[in-house]
Ligand code: SF4
């Protein structure tokens with residue numbers, strides 16, 4: 378049976394399930410359980426990543442894809458590593474990678490790029506958690522990455538996301554934006570405030586250019602706000618301009 382990115386929904390034919398448990402071990406959000414030696418998917422927990430269908434090697438061929446409908450359809454591109462987000466055309470769970478800045482020059486002098494990844498494998502997130510950040514970020518005035526799937530979910534310029542998708546569950550969703558460096562402290566304080574309210578995990582990525590003297594000014598600002606920092610340099614081979 379053919380499975381297309383973004384249109385698959387997994388169901389298990391319990392008549393064919395042998396109870397081997399392989400799909401249970403692979404599910405990244407523990408949505409599959411063996412009951413009376415048969416696998417059952419908790420549809421509410423399932424993030425539509427397709428891993429059970431693609432990787433479990435189901436001996437009974439019991440895992441079947443079915444066509445997904447909106448709004449559940451939105452789960453797949455935020456959870457499936459080989460899906461391409463239809464609204465942005467960006468593959469690989471749809472992030473616009475900040476590490477290519479030397480090529481794209483998106484983040485200039487006196488600007489910083491920030492990504493907030495909400496959820497992760499093993500935990501997941503409801504899409505409504507995006508708003509905890511985005512409504513407040515929009516008040517500060519940030520420049521959201523146009524090619525980010527999360528940006529495509531916004532219903533307006535105030536950071537609200539479309540009502541019908543708020544309860545949808547995904548592996549993770551990444552908010553990507555840039556701000557002038559003089560707004561960085563405001564953003565970091567906002568992130569600290571949201572940390573008190575959110576019901577899942579999140580991680581923050583920051584990109585900034587290294588100054589002529591070799592220092593990275595943003596590191597001091599992050600330390601002042603109590604963030605633990607793991608500096609990372611990225612070198613991308615083969616992406617150079619001719
Ligand atoms: S991999 Fe297939 S046979 Fe094994 S538990 Fe899952 S559905 Fe059942």
Ligand code: SF4
Nearest residue numbers: 404423424426427429
């Ligand atoms: S599609 Fe992904 S989340 Fe859903 S049951 Fe299969 S492995 Fe688990």
